Amino acid sequence: MTITRIVRAACPHDCPDTCAMLVTVADGRVVKIAGDPDHPPTAGVLCTKVARYAERTYHPERLHYPQKRVGKKGQGKFVRIDWDEAIEIIGERLSKIAAQDPARILPYSYAGTMGYVQGESMAMRFFHRLGTSRLERTICISAGTAGMKHTYGGGLGLDMDYADEARLILIWGGNPITSSLHFWMRAQEAKRRGAKLVAIDPYRSLTAEKCQQHIALRPGTDSALALGLMHVLIREDLLDHDYIERHTLGFGELSERAREFTPERVARICGIEAQEVTDLALAFGTAAVRENQPVSIKLSPGLQRTHGGGNAMRAIACLPSLVGAWRHRGGGLLQSSSGFFPVNTNALQRPELMPGWPILPRSINMSTIGDALTHKGDATFGPAIEALVVYNSNPVAVAPESAKVVSGFAREDLFTVVVEHFQTDTADYADILLPATTQLEHVDIHKSYGHAYIVANNPAIAPLGEAKPNSEIFRLLARRMGFVESCFSDSDDELAAQAFDFSSERAKHLDWESLKENGWGKLKLAEMPLADGGFTTPSGRCEFYSETLARQGHDPLPAYIPPHESVDSNPGLASRYPLAMISPPARHFLNSSFVNIESLRALVGEPALEIHPVDAAARDILEGQWVRVFNDRGSITLPARITGNTRRGMVVIPSIWWKKFSKDGKNANELTGQAITDLGNGPTFYDCLVEVELENQ
Numbered sequence: 001m002t003i004t005r006i007v008r009a010a011c012p013h014d015c016p017d018t019c020a021m022l023v024t025v026a027d028g029r030v031v032k033i034a035g036d037p038d039h040p041p042t043a044g045v046l047c048t049k050v051a052r053y054a055e056r057t058y059h060p061e062r063l064h065y066p067q068k069r070v071g072k073k074g075q076g077k078f079v080r081i082d083w084d085e086a087i088e089i090i091g092e093r094l095s096k097i098a099a100q101d102p103a104r105i106l107p108y109s110y111a112g113t114m115g116y117v118q119g120e121s122m123a124m125r126f127f128h129r130l131g132t133s134r135l136e137r138t139i140c141i142s143a144g145t146a147g148m149k150h151t152y153g154g155g156l157g158l159d160m161d162y163a164d165e166a167r168l169i170l171i172w173g174g175n176p177i178t179s180s181l182h183f184w185m186r187a188q189e190a191k192r193r194g195a196k197l198v199a200i201d202p203y204r205s206l207t208a209e210k211c212q213q214h215i216a217l218r219p220g221t222d223s224a225l226a227l228g229l230m231h232v233l234i235r236e237d238l239l240d241h242d243y244i245e246r247h248t249l250g251f252g253e254l255s256e257r258a259r260e261f262t263p264e265r266v267a268r269i270c271g272i273e274a275q276e277v278t279d280l281a282l283a284f285g286t287a288a289v290r291e292n293q294p295v296s297i298k299l300s301p302g303l304q305r306t307h308g309g310g311n312a313m314r315a316i317a318c319l320p321s322l323v324g325a326w327r328h329r330g331g332g333l334l335q336s337s338s339g340f341f342p343v344n345t346n347a348l349q350r351p352e353l354m355p356g357w358p359i360l361p362r363s364i365n366m367s368t369i370g371d372a373l374t375h376k377g378d379a380t381f382g383p384a385i386e387a388l389v390v391y392n393s394n395p396v397a398v399a400p401e402s403a404k405v406v407s408g409f410a411r412e413d414l415f416t417v418v419v420e421h422f423q424t425d426t427a428d429y430a431d432i433l434l435p436a437t438t439q440l441e442h443v444d445i446h447k448s449y450g451h452a453y454i455v456a457n458n459p460a461i462a463p464l465g466e467a468k469p470n471s472e473i474f475r476l477l478a479r480r481m482g483f484v485e486s487c488f489s490d491s492d493d494e495l496a497a498q499a500f501d502f503s504s505e506r507a508k509h510l511d512w513e514s515l516k517e518n519g520w521g522k523l524k525l526a527e528m529p530l531a532d533g534g535f536t537t538p539s540g541r542c543e544f545y546s547e548t549l550a551r552q553g554h555d556p557l558p559a560y561i562p563p564h565e566s567v568d569s570n571p572g573l574a575s576r577y578p579l580a581m582i583s584p585p586a587r588h589f590l591n592s593s594f595v596n597i598e599s600l601r602a603l604v605g606e607p608a609l610e611i612h613p614v615d616a617a618a619r620d621i622l623e624g625q626w627v628r629v630f631n632d633r634g635s636i637t638l639p640a641r642i643t644g645n646t647r648r649g650m651v652v653i654p655s656i657w658w659k660k661f662s663k664d665g666k667n668a669n670e671l672t673g674q675a676i677t678d679l680g681n682g683p684t685f686y687d688c689l690v691e692v693e694l695e696n697q
Contacts, residue, residue, distance in 0.1 A: 113444065144301065173222060183298060320332045621692070
């Protein structure tokens with residue numbers, strides 16, 4: 001007799017939608033994964049990636065046992081060992097290095113899971129107690145986070161439950177069909193109700209194709225466009241003066257800055273028509289101010305991955321407050337809703353465990369890990385890194401300037417531990433490779449950065465093979481290191497119960513036990529959360545002018561900061577490498593996750609370069625020919641796809657492929673650089689000049 005049950009779970013991946021899942025288990029095996037139809041953001045729908053999550057969990061190449069390297073680093077040759085031996089080897093090596101200086105040890109992790117139990121709870125307790133170097137986790141949205149902090153005070157935005165009520169939606173710098181499917185579903189419903197959708201993106205993505213208008217600006221010029229929109233709004237008096245007076249700071253200074261950005265100047269910077277600037281501003285301001293209709297902006301990470309990314313986020317974030325868009329349900333802006341969640345970070349991570357607290361150990365920027373791992377150490381940098389523990393990330397594939405990253409990981413004197421589901425590009429360089437459980441095999445709890453629901457994850461099946469949850473792996477390491485603090489004995493359920501401040505006003509109606517049973521619960525949040533202000537800046541207002549930035553030596557007003565690499569900012573470099581390159585996510589991958597799932601890889605096809613017909617013709621390139629894409633940092637060979645979806649002067653490499661699946665063992669990050677953003681020390685993946693030529697030319 002078959003025993004069937006349904007388990008409530010959460011999607012763990014780095015996506016704003018944070019779906020609630022229903023997992024059907026028959027005789028101890030997952031047979032179906034579906035979206036929860038009762039969870040408003042999910043509405044019963046999962047993306048193609050997560051709908052096949054069982055295929056990922058039961059993949060034949062799943063890691064089931066601890067392993068030890070036997071070949072050269074990068075060859076990916078290992079032998080099976082048991083957990084006792086693995087923990088002993090790791091403990092012995094880390095103990096010896098820590099006895100000399102624990103700053104020589106670096107954890108490296110990001111959003112392989114967004115859960116608080118298997119993410120940065122027990123792991124951070126371990127590294128804090130050990131006293132290692134800290135990792136500055138910047139590789140995705142740190143520029144935008146900084147821009148929002150200095151404008152709104154944090155990750156605040158509209159409630160996605162009402163996003164379909166907007167009459168005009170600007171989808172700026174992203175492709176939600178790929179990266180936020182459920183927001184796209186809301187946008188489509190708004191469109192059916194008569195809303196206009198405008199895509200602002202250098203690339204004609206799937207989303208841009210389905211919007212009524214597409215503004216294809218040059219990469220890295222978003223802040224200039226936002227300032228140009230302000231210019232027209234102010235000139236035409238399409239402003240909510242009452243909202244500006246009551247809930248903003250620095251309007252006079254912002255007006256002077258916007259005065260400089262006429263539509264004509266903005267058109268020259270952005271590579272678009274001046275009329276596009278004027279018409280968009282008039283549509284935005286007229287709908288919000290004269291017609292009293294909700295207007296909104298959906299912001300995505302893409303636009304912040306250039307030199308001026310932080311200021312671009314600041315400039316765009318000013319627009320809803322200028323027209324009073326926050327007064328309307330479904331109006332305003334959504335880059336992140338994470339600031340609404342009462343996360344108990346200190347309780348989870350226990351920073352007081354650090355030796356010398358509150359004095360902090362040095363911090364290493366994950367976006368410049370290539371430089372960090374190849375640094376020999378000095379008085380400024382500190383000691384060279386001698387041990388690296390990687391979990392929830394695949395830096396050999398995802399970090400910029402890949403040749404340097406690989407050079408660092410290939411060091412024979414670098415002791416590297418990798419906790420993984422599969423033998424990724426990074427796992428190939430491990431000394432010890434440890435098998436982790438997937439979301440179907442462990443407990444976790446999640447917030448969202450796209451909606452206002454806490455989502456619980458219950459384990460559906462027992463761990464496969466000898467895989468262990470991240471939390472248990474770091475408990476074992478803590479025990480081996482002799483850490484006796486009681487916090488290292490907390491169970492996964494106890495960690496989940498500590499993740500949020502359930503006594504806070506927004507979450508006091510929730511608790512871990514009820515979330516486990518029900519699957520999810522919504523924060524107590526106003527339908528129009530910023531209608532009466534409520535910004536968490538020092539002034540309590542939307543800060544057009546930031547005194548905090550001024551004290552830090554930054555421009556206190558939103559500014560246009562050109563890319564590090566562009567025709568205008570670096571004409572000498574552009575004379576050798578005239579094509580801007582961006583590498584947005586492939587539709588059926590999520591960063592480097594799911595790349596090894598054969599059915600999804602078949603949907604994406606092979607790694608390829610997309611190039612405009614004019615640029616292809618100038619280089620005698622025909623459809624399907626293999627080309628070499630190169631700059632001073634490296635090169636990659638790919639087949640050419642000639643398409644009008646790219647701008648002239650720009651090429652696109654959909655990403656992020658594992659290197660082992662490409663012809664030459666490389667991916668787009670062979671070409672990206674380690675220069676960082678204006679605010680937040682973020683990466684500049686889309687701030688990159690290249691040239692293209694026929695292979696073997």
